Amino acid sequence: MKRVSLTQHLVEQQRHNNAITAELRLLIEVVARACKTISHSVGKGALGDILGSAETENIQGEVQKKLDVISNEILLEANEWGGHLAAMASEEMETIHPIPNRYPMGEYLLMFDPLDGSSNIDVNVSIGTIFSVLKAPEGMGAPNEQAFLQPGTQQVAAGYAVYGPQTMLVLTTGKGVNCFTLDREMGSWVLTQRDMRIPEDTKEFAINMSNKRHWHAPVQRYVDEMLAGKTGPREKDFNMRWIASMVADVHRILNRGGIFMYPADMRDPSSPGKLRLMYEANPMAMIVEQAGGAATDGNGRILEIVPHKLHQRVPVFLGSKNEVERVTAYHQA
């Protein structure tokens, strides 16, 4: 098989499909390089002093792990000097991070969840980085938070890296989804899966069952029907997986189908769900739709939500199309 690197693949897309500009290609390469650096840190574990808590809280009031902070800094530093960016925003930072002294102003906005699956860092389970790229609005002037508040349909690229037994990068620029594996000896990303597709049907679901008593009725009904198996209304047995790293759960779904759910529940009406629209739901929704799946908040497409704040949370249902449509229909019934 001909070995195709990430750079070769992006150059090909730029030349032949007009899918991306040279500036977007360079931006993606810088993000991919930062993910490679994060992957090296993850691999060192206790030997690199990257485990444990940083003893600080992020804007969401969550205690930050050392690796949350390290990964955020790696992405900021790489993109301040290398990308074609006007500004960045991160799950770990309260406000946006404009690029200083950039003239002319960069044309893109980058958002990221620098380290997804924080609770799995210290137990050596797969974790990742999720990112999303928007175009800066024309005539924006100085970068501001408002510029980021665009629906996910406006994303020009989205991707994630998963740091597992293999380090992989999954990427879409709006023309399908491709997967690259990090060649750890050569230090390069190599194309290993072209045009990933999510099967429309599945017998596998992912949800944190410990929250069951808090769920709203449509999610209770949907999950109960699956749990009833062959003798229930669905007339088939379902299997369950929950890794508690969205990247790892989504990666499994991209490869063999399934539905991932993090619903809103009755605990805190002011906080609809746990996952963040800009850093988790939107990029994953773009990837999943580009792979033939579906992604909703229970009411409509995640990608059509008009954000009202940077750190907004949303309920998430994504994966195999027919299952996502079913649970969405239960919300509307």
Ligand SMILES: O=P(O)(O)OC[C@H]1O[C@](O)(COP(=O)(O)O)[C@@H](O)[C@@H]1O
């Ligand atoms: O611990 P819970 O409630 O099962 O939540 C797990 C979910 O939280 C997350 O870890 C949130 O991401 P962060 O680690 O970036 O905060 C998701 O990756 C995962 O799906």
Ligand SMILES: [Mg+2]
């Ligand atoms: Mg996350």
Ligand SMILES: [Mg+2]
């Ligand atoms: Mg995170």
